[in-house]
Amino acid sequence: AQSVTQPDIHITVSEGASLELRCNYSYGATPYLFWYVQSPGQGLQLLLKYFSGDTLVQGIKGFEAEFKRSQSSFNLRKPSVHWSDAAEYFCAVGARLTGGGNKLTFGTGTQLKVEL
Amino acid sequence: DAGVTQSPTHLIKTRGQQVTLRCSPKSGHDTVSWYQQALGQGPQFIFQYYEEEERQRGNFPDRFSGHQFPNYSSELNVNALLLGDSALYLCASSPDWGARGEQYFGPGTRLTVT
Numbered sequence: 001a002q003s004v005t006q007p008d009i010h011i012t013v014s015e016g017a018s019l020e021l022r023c024n025y026s027y028g029a030t031p032y033l034f035w036y037v038q039s040p041g042q043g044l045q046l047l048l049k050y051f052s053g054d055t056l057v058q059g060i061k062g063f064e065a066e067f068k069r070s071q072s073s074f075n076l077r078k079p080s081v082h083w084s085d086a087a088e089y090f091c092a093v094g095a096r097l098t099g100g101g102n103k104l105t106f107g108t109g110t111q112l113k114v115e116l
Numbered sequence: 117d118a119g120v121t122q123s124p125t126h127l128i129k130t131r132g133q134q135v136t137l138r139c140s141p142k143s144g145h146d147t148v149s150w151y152q153q154a155l156g157q158g159p160q161f162i163f164q165y166y167e168e169e170e171r172q173r174g175n176f177p178d179r180f181s182g183h184q185f186p187n188y189s190s191e192l193n194v195n196a197l198l199l200g201d202s203a204l205y206l207c208a209s210s211p212d213w214g215a216r217g218e219q220y221f222g223p224g225t226r227l228t229v230t
Binding site: 004032034036041042043044045046049051090092094096097099100101102103104105106107108109 | 120122147149151156157158159160161164166171172174206208210213214215217218219220221222223224226
């Protein structure tokens with residue numbers, strides 16, 4: 001069964017500083033990988049996705065993530081954080097299911113706080 | 117282009133009652149999935165509907181059931197509510213029975229069971 005680990009529950013960075021959120025996954029085949037962001041009381045917004053090909057993927061809001069198969073990681077990065085980036089970030093692995101369809105398995109999330 | 121919509125936004129129910137939550141998928145999407153997000157946790161997969169049938173199910177009891185209509189909209193029903201059912205319920209839609217993997221989420225319905 002697939003699983004996702006986000007080792008950092010809380011991260012605090014200063015506005016303008018760089019950011020890296022860690023994600024490790026466990027999955028038997030080539031994974032589909034995603035990062036979602038959730039603002040308080042809101043649903044999940046898709047930041048970026050990896051299916052295959054180039055291991056460095058670009059997303060919305062200036063975010064990027066790098067897939068490293070050897071490390072089973074898919075870390076999220078941003079060169080310069082804005083105060084509006086404060087939110088909870090979820091890494092997810094997508095699995096094709098026997099018989100069709102798919103499901104997402106999420107990590108427990110990383111809460112990002114941005115200091116002005 | 118409207119995204120995924122859910123209703124109601126908030127709901128308060130009493131233990132033992134039944135609740136129905138509703139979801140309209142993103143235009144062009146034919147697959148609807150439901151997730152439960154408890155406080156401080158990541159979303160957990162409940163089930164997935166495609167062609168008006170439940171195709172996949174996560175580790176949730178039979179008290180959780182659903183339906184998908186011909187227009188691809190969906191309902192989540194929970195019977196005999198428990199305090200532990202209090203959570204944010206998220207609906208997600210995807211095209212082509214999830215062939216491309218990504219799912220697009222609605223804003224959720226916050227269910228409180230007292």
